[in-house]
Amino acid sequence: QRQRQTPRWARQIIAHDELESTNDLAKKLLADGAEEGTLVLADTQTRGKGRLGRSWFSEKGTGLYFSLILKPALPREQHPSLTLMAAVATVEALQPFSPHPITLKWPNDILLNQRKLGGILSEQVLAPGDTVSGVVVGIGINVNQTRFPEELAAVATSLYIETREQPERSDIFSFIINYLYKYYQILLEDGASPILSRWRQNSRMLGSSILLRQGAETHTGVAIDLDAAGRLVVRLNSGEVRAFDGGEVTLHPG
Ligand code: BTN
Structure with missing residues (x-):
């Protein structure tokens, strides 16, 4: 030890x-x-x-x-x-x-x-x-x-x-x-x-659909992971996979 x-x-x-x-x-x-x-x-x-x-x-x-x-x-x-x-x-x-x-x-x-x-x-x-x-x-x-x-x-x-x-x-x-x-x-x-x-x-959100607001932008998709820098990796509804470094997440929107 x-x-x-x-x-x-x-x-x-x-x-x-x-x-x-x-x-x-x-x-x-x-x-x-x-x-x-x-x-x-x-x-x-x-x-x-x-x-x-x-x-x-x-x-x-x-x-x-x-x-x-x-x-x-x-x-x-x-x-x-x-x-x-x-x-x-x-x-x-x-x-x-x-x-x-x-x-x-x-x-x-x-x-x-x-x-x-x-x-x-x-x-x-x-x-x-x-x-x-x-x-x-x-x-x-x-x-x-x-x-x-x-x-x-x-x-x-x-x-x-x-x-x-x-x-x-x-x-x-x-x-x-x-x-x-x-x-x-x-x-x-x-x-x-x-x-x-x-x-x-300790998170229950990976695999869930989310809505992410960042400034004036709103994105919807599925939270898939954290990357090595701690950013949230999201598969957007458009199919694009993107990592976000800030913003406000709503779980299971709509
Ligand atoms: C958040 O979820 O928005 C962050 C809240 C952080 C609150 C704590 S209370 C002690 C410390 N002093 C502050 O003014 N804010 C943090």
Whole structure:
């Protein structure tokens, strides 16, 4: 068995009752030279951010909102694999808390019973000269919310809503931190391919028909795989096979 180092992270956890966004504070700390593994945690966010410019509902005391600072020795084009790594770690850490499967929807939605249980927002921080000084991986999990605002009620869910159990957020947090450490080491030592295969195992969407919106464009087809760079490979209805590196997927449209 290989020797693993003690986690270089979670040595420094910066916890706040309230922040605008844990990602924003983590980016600032990274720019100021914070160590890899520094974690920023908030009990609520007043401007929690989601992908594609959306906001992230961050009710006080019921969800988990945190950001991890990474400084991976990976070429920049492999940085998308960090988000997939975090998605795999999170879904596997959450699974023991639910009798129903928790699954991944590309690129990084965490679903339970077809609704969104969590999401991941990774942001790069650039140093002068356009080199990457690090990446902030922000994770939001709906744990003990009993309800969501009306506009989210059809699409969002929490562990409590689905299981009627109220897990301790700190238990879930430590599971996720440990899995993140494990899969980060695997990514650095063995590359993206074990992460991609875990991602495939934890996703139910490969083989499904999908609709993908990217900016003003809409594409329909069948999701067939992830490629080595973590892009979603789709067989479009026209027969063309194309890899997408962003966008918003709807499963089983129409
Ligand atoms: C998404 O699915 O759109 C991504 C959601 C990411 C939310 C988390 S909560 C902690 C961190 N801080 C933020 O402002 N956003 C991320």
